[in-house]
Amino acid sequence: MTQPNSIPNRARTALACIAAATVLAACGGGDSTDMGSVQIFDQRTAPQKLSDWHLMSNDGKKLTLNSGVVPYDLNSSLFSDYAFKLRAVYVPPSKQIAYKADGTLDFPIGTAITKTFYYPRAASADAAYVGVARQSQAVQGDSIDLASNFLVETRILVLQPDGTWSGLPYVWDADQKDATLKVGGKDVQLELVAADGSSEKFSYGVPNAQACQQCHSTQTAGGAGILPIGPKARNLNKTYAYGNGVAENQLVHLAGLKLLAGFSGLTGAPANVDWRDTTQGLEARAKAYLDVNCAHCHSARGSAFQSGLMLDFDTIGASAPSTARWGVCKQPLAYGGPGLPYVYDIVPGQADVSLLLYRLSHTTTGDVMPPISRRVNHAEAIALMRDWISQIAGPACY
Ligand code: HEC
Numbered sequence: 499m500t501q502p503n504s505i506p507n508r509a510r511t512a513l514a515c516i517a518a519a520t521v522l523a524a525c526g527g528g529d530s531t532d533m534g535s536v537q538i539f540d541q542r543t544a545p546q547k548l549s550d551w552h553l554m555s556n557d558g559k560k561l562t563l564n565s566g567v568v569p570y571d572l573n574s575s576l577f578s579d580y581a582f583k584l585r586a587v588y589v590p591p592s593k594q595i596a597y598k599a600d601g602t603l604d605f606p607i608g609t610a611i612t613k614t615f616y617y618p619r620a621a622s623a624d625a626a627y628v629g630v631a632r633q634s635q636a637v638q639g640d641s642i643d644l645a646s647n648f649l650v651e652t653r654i655l656v657l658q659p660d661g662t663w664s665g666l667p668y669v670w671d672a673d674q675k676d677a678t679l680k681v682g683g684k685d686v687q688l689e690l691v692a693a694d695g696s697s698e699k700f701s702y703g704v705p706n707a708q709a710c711q712q713c714h715s716t717q718t719a720g721g722a723g724i725l726p727i728g729p730k731a732r733n734l735n736k737t738y739a740y741g742n743g744v745a746e747n748q749l750v751h752l753a754g755l756k757l758l759a760g761f762s763g764l765t766g767a768p769a770n771v772d773w774r775d776t777t778q779g780l781e782a783r784a785k786a787y788l789d790v791n792c793a794h795c796h797s798a799r800g801s802a803f804q805s806g807l808m809l810d811f812d813t814i815g816a817s818a819p820s821t822a823r824w825g826v827c828k829q830p831l832a833y834g835g836p837g838l839p840y841v842y843d844i845v846p847g848q849a850d851v852s853l854l855l856y857r858l859s860h861t862t863t864g865d866v867m868p869p870i871s872r873r874v875n876h877a878e879a880i881a882l883m884r885d886w887i888s889q890i891a892g893p894a895c896y
Pocket residue numbers: 572574575576577585611612613653654655664665666667705706707709710711712713714725726727728729790791794868870871
């Protein structure tokens with residue numbers, strides 16, 4: 499979709515729309531604002547600039563989702579080096595998502611799901627690094643204030659006409675006005691500044707387009723064929739503050755917008771806990787964390803299935819004889835590790851010799867879990883896993 503720069507914006511939009519319509523027939527109708535209607539592309543036609551999708555607009559002060567692009571959040575979410583995330587879904591006009599209680603919801607062709615990674619700004623003394631705050635996300639809404647936040651990347655998953663999903667990484671330009679497609683990924687130098695003033699410099703890794711597959715091939719064991727991971731009923735079943743004083747359960751909201759078919763109400767709808775919610779039990783919190791951070795690979799059809807370690811919600815906590823499936827007294831298959839006394843993934847009652855905690859507490863290549871997209875340790879999750887493993891009652895492994 500390269501358009502000569504001399505073509506006025508309006509005409510470019512129209513051209514893109516005609517071209518996109520031949521690909522996905524997603525143009526016309528639907529909500530339209532002065533940003534222009536959303537344009538849908540596939541992997542082949544993906545434009546160099548994020549702005550050409552019209553999924554969000556950026557006036558230099560604020561990034562705002564286009565109307566018809568619905569923000570959402572998850573009960574428990576993936577840790578990405580403390581980045582904040584604005585997630586959103588666009589469904590083509592007159593199409594609907596099909597509700598199901600288990601697994602990823604069924605999206606119609608032409609759906610685009612976006613995830614914008616950003617950080618609250620903080621001061622850094624080193625000009626080679628962008629200073630960002632080390633915080634846990636609490637904000638919701640449909641926009642990002644650019645005076646106080648730094649945009650890193652926007653990832654798009656788009657459901658193409660042939661029924662397969664494509665993953666596209668866009669990296670925000672230095673001037674923060676638009677983002678550029680970077681199929682090779684990119685490293686961004688950040689300095690993570692904690693509330694007490696302590697800081698940590700690191701190289702944030704935007705994954706390349708190939709790497710999406712390692713995590714998103716949840717049904718194809720690392721092979722071709724990727725799927726969205728987060729949008730499952732049990733992850734979406736929570737309240738979202740949409741802005742303008744509107745706060746509503748996300749499933750109810752989607753149904754109200756006529757975007758969710760087959761949903762008969764919240765009664766009986768599953769819900770994961772928020773792993774940060776200390777009113778919940780340790781096992782429920784640990785399961786919620788591991789399920790969203792590890793199970794896309796560590797499950798029967800994920801890319802780490804060969805390790806034999808299953809960290810999906812339903813397997814963790816299973817009683818004997820299935821305890822080894824979630825790591826209890828299980829020796830790793832392909833990991834040398836640091837040596838004695840680190841021999842088993844989980845040693846009940848002994849968190850500090852359990853390999854699961856070890857790999858969560860290290861960032862060195864070969865040790866770090868997840869093996870991609872994590873460059874700093876997640877202190878709060880490490881604390882939770884330590885507490886959880888410490889109170890697991892079980893056999894002595896040695
Ligand atoms: C380290 C594993 C990992 C890698 C690598 C990864 N993702 Fe994801 N992604 C996830 C997980 C887990 C979620 C769901 C949880 C969340 O959003 O917090 C997710 C969510 C998303 C979403 C929101 C919809 C969904 O699936 O939940 C988009 C869009 C997305 N990823 C795009 C991409 C693209 C594009 C790439 C490659 C450039 C990529 N991801 C690479 C793990 C990964």
